[in-house]
Amino acid sequence: MDDANGLLSPSASTKRGRDPIFAMLSKCQAAAAAGADVVNGTIGALLEDDGSLAINATYVDAIKASNALDVAAYSPLSGLPDFNDLLVELALGPERPTLLRHVEARAMATPGGGGALRLTAANLVQPGSVVLMRDRHWGPYLGFLGEAGLQRRTWPLLGPNGNDADVAGFSAALNATVAEQTQVLVWLNDPAHNPTGLSLCAESRADLLEAVVHSALEHPNVGHSLMIDAAYTLYAEEPHGWATTLAGSMDAGMMWPENLMLLWAVSLSKSHTAYGARCGGLVALHPEGEALDRVYEAFAVTGRGTWSGPPRAPQTAAIGVHQDAEQAAAWGQRLDDLTEVLARRRTALVAATEARNVPLNPTHDGFFAWLEHERASDIVDFCASRHVYLVALDGGVRIGLCAMPESCMERVADVMAEALEVVG
Ligand SMILES: Cc1ncc(COP(=O)(O)O)c(C=O)c1O
Structure with a gap:
């Protein structure tokens, strides 16, 4: 139903919200709930190795300590x-x-x-x-x-x-x-x-x-x-x-x-x-x-x-x-530590993919790595069948380093190499 019984305007009726990232995340969560040993590379937020959200407490605590005026005004x-x-x-x-x-x-x-x-x-x-x-x-x-x-x-x-x-x-x-x-x-x-x-x-x-x-x-x-x-x-x-x-x-x-x-x-x-x-x-x-x-x-x-x-x-x-110099330093230290976590994950993934001839794109900083591929959905579906969950986007596969522990990278690279062989 494109216009919701005429409730949506013609220009709004073209808006569709199927988000491939959330679709794959749901699949991953369902598999995990059914007891599968999953690697979740779908999330775009920085997670600790145990899957909990990484927090820079200096800032988050400062928000929590906000006074009434700053919350209300x-x-x-x-x-x-x-x-x-x-x-x-x-x-x-x-x-x-x-x-x-x-x-x-x-x-x-x-x-x-x-x-x-x-x-x-x-x-x-x-x-x-x-x-x-x-x-x-x-x-x-x-x-x-x-x-x-x-x-x-x-x-x-x-x-x-x-x-x-x-x-x-x-x-x-x-x-x-x-x-x-x-x-x-x-x-x-x-x-x-x-x-x-x-x-x-x-x-x-x-x-x-x-x-x-x-x-x-x-x-x-x-x-x-x-x-x-x-x-x-x-x-x-x-x-x-x-x-x-x-x-x-x-x-x-x-x-x-x-x-x-x-x-x-x-x-x-x-x-x-x-x-x-x-x-x-x-x-x-x-x-x-x-x-x-x-x-x-x-x-x-x-x-x-x-x-x-x-x-x-x-x-x-x-x-x-x-x-506040002390708080700024504490926030900066935590940022450095989290940056280091990402760097270690990236180095591990790059090494593991190189060893298996998986042609990752150049990747230097931040939350993600990328495999350019015309049949990204097929690659991602194959990986999901091995319980490695990645995201298919236009032109390639997004690998959420931000969400995956360093210890998973060999397994991720193995599955990607297999996917490339099967999908071609
Ligand atoms: C490339 C890019 N730009 C901008 C944003 C905006 O983020 P926010 O609106 O949460 O600050 C994001 C968030 O994921 C992003 O990935």
């Missing part, structure tokens, strides 16, 4: 000023002073990084336009596009050497888009890309940035917005790599075109293990404060009309943790 619609300051810090890290000598920054609190994506989709391109992204991306990007009446235009995840950015592919997609639209918006989930774990190297970052700057200079009547989706960045080897790349380019005399804005979608969901707290924000840089104020006025209207205001207590808790 509204937040300012764009977030608490000290939280906005923290967002800039989280996005730019140690490069902040260098960058802010050249340009202005603004920030707005949103309910998670998802809210930041929503703000850009609603304001930085016209409905009916395309947003540029790589061909392998977080599935819910499509939902954010759909809600804003947008489509995607993709470029290949990897360049011809199979190893890093496809700068030529990106430039081709950019050129096609500037010829058609008066605004161009790029969503680039880097470092620690979901779903592959790829982190771009410094050279690729610089090349992509140069391509955007070049395009903005060549097309002064087209607004260019490059948004770094930094959801997993604090688990990466270079958490502030984009800020470093930008600072390097500015030191080398980069001309910042007035029709270019750089943005960071910041999420505390992973970095602070606060998925349900809905805390994050959108940071933007541009040479002119007035232009940013105008953009952020529009963002605030979208926020007001979409989620009203961001939750206040998670913002206050984050301010408290980061302004």
Whole structure:
């Protein structure tokens, strides 16, 4: 029944919600309940080896200790000023002073990084336009596009050497888009890309940035917005790599075109293990404060009309943790320890797959690894028949390192090798 007895509007009746990740998770849980020895690589949250949710207690305890006012009162619609300051810090890290000598920054609190994506989709391109992204991306990007009446235009995840950015592919997609639209918006989930774990190297970052700057200079009547989706960045080897790349380019005399804005979608969901707290924000840089104020006025209207205001207590808790040297150190130590857990799991999986000639994609940081495959569903079904549960997405298989203990990796690689043999 497509329109629920005429209750759904025609545009809403195209919305379908079969989520492949939750479907496979249910299958895994049913098998576990029936007594099977399962490996659950479907979950996108960081789990301890015993399957419980990994918690960065410093932050979670700070939320739990919130005072009544912070729980009960509204937040300012764009977030608490000290939280906005923290967002800039989280996005730019140690490069902040260098960058802010050249340009202005603004920030707005949103309910998670998802809210930041929503703000850009609603304001930085016209409905009916395309947003540029790589061909392998977080599935819910499509939902954010759909809600804003947008489509995607993709470029290949990897360049011809199979190893890093496809700068030529990106430039081709950019050129096609500037010829058609008066605004161009790029969503680039880097470092620690979901779903592959790829982190771009410094050279690729610089090349992509140069391509955007070049395009903005060549097309002064087209607004260019490059948004770094930094959801997993604090688990990466270079958490502030984009800020470093930008600072390097500015030191080398980069001309910042007035029709270019750089943005960071910041999420505390992973970095602070606060998925349900809905805390994050959108940071933007541009040479002119007035232009940013105008953009952020529009963002605030979208926020007001979409989620009203961001939750206040998670913002206050984050301010408290980061302004207190001891708490900040404890949070940072736990983040380092969790990053180390992911690194060990990744190293074990990469070694085990290499030993069995399972051709994993390049994977460096964050929660996931990826097997590119045309028949991803068949691979995943075969693995499930051996009680190794992975997720089939467009173009490949997502392996949730975040949810699987290091000790399982040999078994996962064995089953994947067998699946490749059977499926071909
Ligand atoms: C690539 C990517 N971007 C953004 C988000 C947004 O997360 P949240 O809205 O919980 O901050 C996620 C969450 O899974 C993600 O994987």
